[in-house]
Amino acid sequence: xxxxxxxxxxxxxxxxxxxxxxxxxxxxxxxxxxxxxxxxxxxxxxxxxxxxxxxxxxxxxxxxxxxxxxxxxxxxxxxxxxxxxxxxxxxxxxxxxxxxxxxxxxxxxxxxx
Amino acid sequence: xxxxxxxxxxxxxxxxxxxxxxxxxxxxxxxxxxxxxxxxxxxxxxxxxxxxxxxxxxxxxxxxxxxxxxxxxxxxxxxxxxxxxxxxxxxxxxxxxxxxxxxxxxxxxxxxxxxxxxx
Numbered sequence: 001x002x003x004x005x006x007x008x009x010x011x012x013x014x015x016x017x018x019x020x021x022x023x024x025x026x027x028x029x030x031x032x033x034x035x036x037x038x039x040x041x042x043x044x045x046x047x048x049x050x051x052x053x054x055x056x057x058x059x060x061x062x063x064x065x066x067x068x069x070x071x072x073x074x075x076x077x078x079x080x081x082x083x084x085x086x087x088x089x090x091x092x093x094x095x096x097x098x099x100x101x102x103x104x105x106x107x108x109x110x111x112x113x
Numbered sequence: 114x115x116x117x118x119x120x121x122x123x124x125x126x127x128x129x130x131x132x133x134x135x136x137x138x139x140x141x142x143x144x145x146x147x148x149x150x151x152x153x154x155x156x157x158x159x160x161x162x163x164x165x166x167x168x169x170x171x172x173x174x175x176x177x178x179x180x181x182x183x184x185x186x187x188x189x190x191x192x193x194x195x196x197x198x199x200x201x202x203x204x205x206x207x208x209x210x211x212x213x214x215x216x217x218x219x220x221x222x223x224x225x226x227x228x229x230x231x232x
Contacts (some may be wrong), residue, residue, distance in 0.1 A: 023140035055200035083129045
């Protein structure tokens with residue numbers, strides 16, 4: 001089960017992902033990111049209520065890295081719990097995807113990168 | 114699955130990892146071995162021994178031939194937007210041993226992990 005809520009703060013577009021991002025639900029996240037990168041340049045992903053991520057979810061984030069670099073779109077994940085953070089870490093993806101503790105840190109990082 | 118392991122493992126991370134590994138194998142089987150046919154089922158066996166846990170995931174679909182599996186590089190995943198391939202990478206990193214066995218009509222995926230910090 002996945003819930004995706006979005007809102008805007010200043011020029012930051014925030015996607016709040018709650019629940020599980022797995023093989024059956026990751027398509028919703030994929031569609032949402034695919035849609036917003038057409039118009040938004042500063043994207044924050046709120047993972048505070050993200051309980052579980054499997055490879056399908058990792059694949060979604062990975063698949064936009066190239067496109068975001070080309071389009072100068074910045075994306076930062078924040079508020080990841082230990083279990084979720086650890087899944088990125090197993091494959092070393094925490095080196096490729098920006099992740100910080102808080103929303104404030106995420107805003108600062110998006111403006112700095 | 115979490116409940117079963119919870120009685121034997123101290124580390125929440127270890128339990129989460131094994132649940133993830135089983136999820137990854139099952140997702141692979143549903144997609145590749147069962148072609149997403151909802152009428153097909155998967156059997157899961159968890160055998161907890163003193164020093165290791167052995168998980169068997171069995172199905173009767175087309176199976177999965179690990180010799181055809183070429184682990185993608187991270188760069189291939191980024192550049193070619195390959196969404197597959199990461200799952201088995203995770204399973205191999207998490208578990209100590211991953212085997213795919215064909216036995217009569219059954220496909221068996223056997224995962225083993227040593228128990229380092231048992232309760």
